[in-house]
Amino acid sequence: MTPSKSPASRTAAGGKTSGKAGAKSADKTVAKTDAKPDPKVSEKAAAKSGTKSAASKANSPSSTENRKALHTSLLHTMLLQRRFEERTAEMYAIGKIGGFCHLYIGQEAVSTGFISLLRDDDYIITTYRDHGQALARGMTPRAVMAELFGRVDGCVGGKGGSMHLFDKSLGFLGGHGIVGGHIPIAAGVGFAIKYRGGDQVIVCFMGEAAVNNGAFHEALNMAALWKLPCLFVIENNRYGMGTAVERASAINDIYKRGASYDMPRDVVDGQDVFAVRAAAEEAIARARTESMPTLLEIRTYRFMGHSMSDAVSGTYRTKEELEKYLKRDPILLLRSQMEENGDLSEAEWTAMDEEIKAVVQDSIDFAENSPEPALETLYEHVLVDTTSD
Amino acid sequence: MAVITYREALNQALREEMARDDRVFLMGEEVAVYQGAYKVSKGLLQEFGEMRVVDTPITELGFAGVGVGAAMVGLRPIIEFMTWNFSLLALDQVVNAAAKMLYMTNGQFPMPMVFRGPNGSALQLAAQHSQAWESWLAHIPGLKVVVPGTPYDAKGLLKAAIRDDNPVCFLEGEMLYNTKGEVPDEEYVIPLGKADLKREGDHCSLITHGKMVLVALQAAEQLAKEGIQCDVVDLRTVRPMDVDAIVASVKKTNRAVVVEEGWEICGVGAQVVDYVQRNCFDYLDAPVLRVHQADTPMPYAKAIEKAAKPDVPKTIAAVKKVLYIDD
Ligand SMILES: Cc1ncc(C[n+]2csc(CCOP(=O)(O)OP(=O)(O)O)c2C)c(N)n1
Ligand SMILES: [Mg+2]
Numbered sequence: 097m098t099p100s101k102s103p104a105s106r107t108a109a110g111g112k113t114s115g116k117a118g119a120k121s122a123d124k125t126v127a128k129t130d131a132k133p134d135p136k137v138s139e140k141a142a143a144k145s146g147t148k149s150a151a152s153k154a155n156s157p158s159s160t161e162n163r164k165a166l167h168t169s170l171l172h173t174m175l176l177q178r179r180f181e182e183r184t185a186e187m188y189a190i191g192k193i194g195g196f197c198h199l200y201i202g203q204e205a206v207s208t209g210f211i212s213l214l215r216d217d218d219y220i221i222t223t224y225r226d227h228g229q230a231l232a233r234g235m236t237p238r239a240v241m242a243e244l245f246g247r248v249d250g251c252v253g254g255k256g257g258s259m260h261l262f263d264k265s266l267g268f269l270g271g272h273g274i275v276g277g278h279i280p281i282a283a284g285v286g287f288a289i290k291y292r293g294g295d296q297v298i299v300c301f302m303g304e305a306a307v308n309n310g311a312f313h314e315a316l317n318m319a320a321l322w323k324l325p326c327l328f329v330i331e332n333n334r335y336g337m338g339t340a341v342e343r344a345s346a347i348n349d350i351y352k353r354g355a356s357y358d359m360p361r362d363v364v365d366g367q368d369v370f371a372v373r374a375a376a377e378e379a380i381a382r383a384r385t386e387s388m389p390t391l392l393e394i395r396t397y398r399f400m401g402h403s404m405s406d407a408v409s410g411t412y413r414t415k416e417e418l419e420k421y422l423k424r425d426p427i428l429l430l431r432s433q434m435e436e437n438g439d440l441s442e443a444e445w446t447a448m449d450e451e452i453k454a455v456v457q458d459s460i461d462f463a464e465n466s467p468e469p470a471l472e473t474l475y476e477h478v479l480v481d482t483t484s485d
Numbered sequence: 486m487a488v489i490t491y492r493e494a495l496n497q498a499l500r501e502e503m504a505r506d507d508r509v510f511l512m513g514e515e516v517a518v519y520q521g522a523y524k525v526s527k528g529l530l531q532e533f534g535e536m537r538v539v540d541t542p543i544t545e546l547g548f549a550g551v552g553v554g555a556a557m558v559g560l561r562p563i564i565e566f567m568t569w570n571f572s573l574l575a576l577d578q579v580v581n582a583a584a585k586m587l588y589m590t591n592g593q594f595p596m597p598m599v600f601r602g603p604n605g606s607a608l609q610l611a612a613q614h615s616q617a618w619e620s621w622l623a624h625i626p627g628l629k630v631v632v633p634g635t636p637y638d639a640k641g642l643l644k645a646a647i648r649d650d651n652p653v654c655f656l657e658g659e660m661l662y663n664t665k666g667e668v669p670d671e672e673y674v675i676p677l678g679k680a681d682l683k684r685e686g687d688h689c690s691l692i693t694h695g696k697m698v699l700v701a702l703q704a705a706e707q708l709a710k711e712g713i714q715c716d717v718v719d720l721r722t723v724r725p726m727d728v729d730a731i732v733a734s735v736k737k738t739n740r741a742v743v744v745e746e747g748w749e750i751c752g753v754g755a756q757v758v759d760y761v762q763r764n765c766f767d768y769l770d771a772p773v774l775r776v777h778q779a780d781t782p783m784p785y786a787k788a789i790e791k792a793a794k795p796d797v798p799k800t801i802a803a804v805k806k807v808l809y810i811d812d
Binding site: 194195196246247254255256257259260272273274275276305306308309310311336337338339343344345410411412468469471473474475478 | 514515518519520522540541542543544545546547570571573574608609610611612613614779780781782784785786787788789792793
């Protein structure tokens with residue numbers, strides 16, 4: 097089947113990225129892999145240098161002032177996620193939050209890198225590890241914390257909890273608990289965008305363990321076959337629960353899976369927000385203007401246990417490994433780069449941190465004071481009410 | 486007799502059966518190196534090695550199918566679902582392959598395998614992770630469905646399930662893993678399809694299975710303080726169902742309440758009620774009532790989650806209702 101509307105119309109309308117030969121920024125660090133070069137990837141990389149320079153442009157605004165503003169805003173988004181998660185862990189420990197709760201600490205550059213480049217009318221879908229993406233998208237810390245507390249002012253009124261954050265007004269499509277289940281849904285959103293002739297994109301975040309699930313392959317095939325404007329973003333944090341990627345996937349370079357569907361693909365250093373942004377910009381442009389999907393493997397690391405019920409280091413990874421990765425803390429990396437550039441003073445850092453901590457505290461106070469959902473809400477929204485008019 | 490947890494009882498059953506028959510192997514997510522997501526398979530990797538205790542990718546449909554294939558050619562797989570919520574991805578293999586293989590092949594290919602894992606809700610895990618699937622599975626001819634409620638039953642029934650030449654769905658309770666009970670030191674096997682009268686009383690039959698056995702027992706205990714004596718019939722296996730045990734109890738008490746964890750519509754309790762009305766119509770002094778999960782997906786927030794679940798007060802209220810006792 098062929099979706100009814102051709103994407104050609106918006107290729108003409110959508111702002112094509114110019115191939116201006118901007119200086120290749122040091123920020124653009126597509127991670128090297130020890131694997132043999134994948135000819136398809138290098139081929140594509142060679143063919144798209146135009147967007148690459150545009151990508152580096154995105155990270156290096158012309159004036160120092162713009163750069164500082166951009167980098168400050170990225171740092172702010174990342175630090176908000178970090179501080180929010182730290183307090184979430186605390187609230188979980190004292191029983192304010194229940195159920196399964198998966199923290200995003202260590203992966204903040206991924207959500208931030210992608211979501212900072214999206215338009216308001218774009219879409220996001222993700223897994224149960226969703227607090228970071230929700231905050232990066234602009235869901236208020238209050239709405240997220242109240243949801244974690246199971247209160248009426250939560251983003252879904254206390255029905256969903258940690259794993260099921262949604263906000264229609266933000267194009268934030270969840271918060272899904274079944275590994276792999278949301279990937280075909282992302283393809284469905286891509287289909288609807290194309291169907292309507294729009295030029296939005298959908299970013300689908302997933303863990304690296306999800307690529308072993310059939311739903312991943314079914315979704316990628318359809319997205320490639322029908323040229324859907326989807327970004328499939330694999331947050332490779334090395335583990336699916338206690339299973340290292342090498343123990344679960346026949347191919348360790350996850351991005352190569354895109355080859356099966358002839359899908360543009362790349363592997364990116366997920367601790368470097370600029371590298372993430374460069375890759376994101378290119379993929380977003382490809383989806384927006386060519387209605388083409390992209391598969392991106394973002395190499396990151398889970399600083400905490402799988403969930404609040406899993407030990408931080410556990411038996412499946414060593415303390416040494418954890419410590420090695422902790423040194424590449426995405427927030428510290430950005431902070432030190434900004435300090436080097438003269439864009440962040442100690443006082444500015446402290447002020448930002450204090451401000452964020454206050455915002456997070458406010459979200460806790462707010463959640464604490466938000467009422468629990470009334471009993472009759474249990475029966476609301478099982479079905480759309482079709483009896484009344 | 487030793488007092489051990491439900492988790493340990495299952496672990497012993499796995500260990501004993503794997504030692505007894507080297508065709509038996511365990512496969513699933515996190516069963517080996519991590520020692521089981523709920524530690525049911527603790528120590529098995531060390532004892533039996535990685536050919537027999539196999540970690541899989543998150544690929545339920547795939548490894549359920551691997552189990553079916555291995556069973557076709559003579560192995561006796563135990564396929565663990567991290568929880569039965571994730572078995573939905575594998576249902577094609579469970580229902581379309583395992584359950585029908587013997588029939589489709591005119592008896593050539595038995596499926597001596599077990600699908601097992603925790604079932605039902607725990608605490609605040611929300612809609613996608615809080616579901617009791619036994620009525621779905623019990624609907625399928627070609628499967629056996631076992632839902633143990635105590636450590637003793639868990640061990641004896643799992644051993645029987647592993648030895649059975651048919652595909653057995655074995656549904657454990659996540660909230661039961663830490664519960665304790667007496668388990669004999671000597672070996673025993675509990676036949677599938679036999680209910681167990683967990684408590685005796687003349688006034689009302691509480692018919693139940695799985696996690697709700699504990700709820701029914703607690704309700705019966707509290708009712709006894711008010712002079713109301715209940716039979717607690719633990720079905721233990723919901724397919725095949727022990728109709729004789731149900732009928733015998735109801736003919737004695739003339740009243741029944743069926744307690745189950747899952748939803749009402751087409752639930753296990755609906756089948757129990759059917760057996761009762763067919764076999765005990767003239768014996769009934771009141772309509773049979775059912776206690777079950779509210780007819781909604783499971784919410785996250787604590788209070789409404791509690792309201793959604795079947796529990797002791799709801800069970801007591803139902804028993805009083807069939808006894809026409811007003812509080
Ligand atoms: C279909 C399915 N099987 C199993 C699970 C249990 N489970 C939840 S998260 C998880 C690990 C997923 O790892 P990954 O995809 O790498 O994401 P990460 O948690 O690292 O973000 C597992 C096995 C599930 N939720 N869904
Ligand atoms: Mg992972």
